[in-house]
Amino acid sequence: MNAENTVLVTGATGNVGRQVVSQLITARTSTVRALTRNPSTATLPDEVDVRQGDLADPAALETALEGVNAVFLMWPFHTAEPALAVVNAVTRHARRVVFLSSGAVQDGLTPAQQSHPVGQSHAQVEEFIEQSGLTWSHLRPSTFAANTLWWADQIRTGDVVQGAYGAVPMALLHEADIAAVAVHALTEDGHHRAVHRLTGPEVLTQTAQVRTIGAVIGRPLLWQELSREAARQRLLADESFPNAFADALLDGYADMLDAPRPALTSTVEAVTGAPARTYHQWVCDHAADFR
Ligand SMILES: NC(=O)c1ccc[n+]([C@@H]2O[C@H](COP(=O)([O-])OP(=O)(O)OC[C@H]3O[C@@H](n4cnc5c(N)ncnc54)[C@H](OP(=O)(O)O)[C@@H]3O)[C@@H](O)[C@H]2O)c1
Known part of the structure; x- marks a missing residue:
């Protein structure tokens, strides 16, 4: 484990985040920190540094972000505006962010031009991240299995x-595959400005x-x-x-x-080898x- 490389996983008790946590632990390349609103019910592995925090309260995230190099960011809300303060907080501490976006985001359209509300909010968060100066990768998964x-x-x-x-x-996608791509993007070079469109x-x-x-x-x-x-x-x-x-x-x-x-993509295999x-x-x- 490399104490120099600390990854903060948001949504760590969710479908994808829980897998990101366990795959980071297995990879043994980073210290794993996890964000949850309720540490007492989070049931995360003992190796994880569990921090209480709410993405709706970005000021309170500063402590959880201290010493963090990379962030796995998920966005649980239907509006994107509050994400700007969260991205700014991440930018003050970390160098890299991997964002769990959505396959609903359509290429070549501004957030306002997106046809689906989920695409609109995720495209807006993507834009905040792209303008932040962070090293970034976006994951755009298809429907979750x-x-x-x-x-x-x-x-x-x-x-x-x-x-x-x-x-x-539907091209249903296993959460373990989304997480596997996330772990590569969080821990390897070569994913800056990558938009990983993922399907089963x-x-x-x-x-x-x-x-x-x-x-x-x-x-x-x-x-x-x-x-x-x-x-x-x-x-x-x-x-x-x-x-x-x-x-x-x-x-x-x-x-x-x-x-x-x-349309099916081969991105999972291209990034993870499986x-x-x-x-x-x-x-x-x-x-x-x-x-
Ligand atoms: N479902 C799909 O088909 C699909 C497809 C493409 C993209 N997506 C996107 O994937 C994301 C959902 O990922 P998921 O399925 O892994 O999550 P999930 O299983 O729905 O879990 C929600 C997670 O969000 C966290 N959370 C909720 N409100 C929070 C808050 N105010 N502050 C901090 N954390 C909060 C929860 O943490 P605590 O309760 O521990 O705080 C939990 O870990 C959404 O952005 C969705 O749009 C979904």
């Missing part, structure tokens, strides 16, 4: 998954995703198509799903249904959540 955990309750209690837009094709290795409709889960857990599962409004009501009634995100999610699916099939993991592999890694 982890989103399908939203079906876990339905699958644990029955053989049918209800939702809208079952025919939407295959395109699957939601209906096919449900069949894959069934095949792995050994129980045939069926997709049941709901109207958009019925699906919206279902999401709003689900306490584990953020209500504010229901319309954005369904609008995104409607757009994806009309858009060309997602091909992107399949959705089948992701389900095997998370099978316990569906049983």
Whole structure:
């Protein structure tokens, strides 16, 4: 472990950040510091220097940033403006930032020209970072395979998954692959100004995703198509799903249904040397959540 190289991981208890933490520990090239609002419930490995902090309170981040060389930055909010103060705080301490952006960001458009709200806010954070003077890399991942955990309750209690837009094709991405690219960008040279557009290795409709889960857990599962409004009501009634995100999610699916099939990239393999993991592999890694 190199005490000269300290990496601060934000979103360290989330899908991607938790993987970034564990892969940095395995790489043994950096001291790993993690940001969370609730250290007492974060359940991070003992090797991690866990710091309490809130990205909505940039002044309080200064302590967590002391002595840090590189930051893995995720942005959990739907508005980008508060990110400027966070990027400024990072710039006062660190040399490098790797930003978990979104595949929704369209090339060649300003933040205001982006067609999707998620693309707008992430494009704005990207712009703040590009203007900061930091060494930067942006990760623009496709849809996370982890989103399908939203079906876990339905699958644990029955053989049918209800939702809208079952025919939407997605290039689902394993969080371990996003993290693997992040760890390379955080710890190696050669990623400055890189925009890493990441996808999984295959395109699957939601209906096919449900069949894959069934095949792995050994129980045939069926997709049941709901109207958009019925699906919206279902999401709003689900306490584990953020209500504010229901319309954005369904609008995104409607757009994806009309858009060309997602284009696959080979960026995961080009950066890490290993091909992107399949959705089948992701389900095997998370099978316990569906049983
Ligand atoms: N889901 C997708 O398909 C998809 C696709 C492309 C891009 N993305 C982007 O990926 C990001 C989500 O990543 P994820 O799935 O790894 O996260 P996640 O599992 O949703 O976890 C959220 C993380 O954000 C942290 N967090 C929330 N509010 C915070 C605050 N006020 N201050 C500090 N930390 C806060 C939480 O930390 P604590 O609770 O420990 O504080 C937690 O670690 C979003 O920006 C999303 O737009 C998602």
